[in-house]
Amino acid sequence: MSSVADKLARKQTRRPPAKQVRLRLVYVDFWSALKLSFLIAVCLAVVNIVATFLVYTVLSSTGIFENVNSLVKDVAGSGTDLLAIFSLGNVMGFAIVVSLINLVVTTVLGAIVAVLYNLSVKITGGILVGFTNN
Known part of the structure; x- marks a missing residue:
């Protein structure tokens, strides 16, 4: 015969069934979406400025601007100066x-x-999202 302790030990090894919840996304708050898109745009702006500075620094330090400037002067004449146009x-x-x-x-x-x-939800009913508890 099994004891109560054995029964409790067997109960603890069983995993409870995963709970599933199905939710429908039927509304996106306008101001929240506006604030989130603004923050994403600010992050992209900072990345754009830093990347431009880094690419310019690499191209300037390797001498590519000087080589392209001399090539343009040879082809177009001495009146053009790309280094003045492409300054930092x-x-x-x-x-x-x-x-x-x-x-x-x-x-x-x-x-x-x-x-x-929000307008399309009135026609489609929204997006069905399923969540589970592991």
Whole structure:
């Protein structure tokens, strides 16, 4: 015969069945989506500015700008100077302007996606998401 302790030991080795929950995503808050898209856009802007600086630094230190400048002077004549056009200030200014435009566009697109999802939920009923407890 088995004792109570053996029965308790067998009960503890069994895994309880996993609980499953099925939820439906029927609404995305507009302001939350706007704030999240703005934060993502800020992160992308910082990455863009840092990457532009690093690429410019690598290209400048390897002498590629000087080689391209001498090639352009040989082909087009001595009137063009690419080193003046591609200075660090001009390149970083362009990167900042592009990052600001990207920030505005990404924020607006995040808001538009939230509105379009909320409108499409009225037709489709939303996205069914399943969760399980391990």
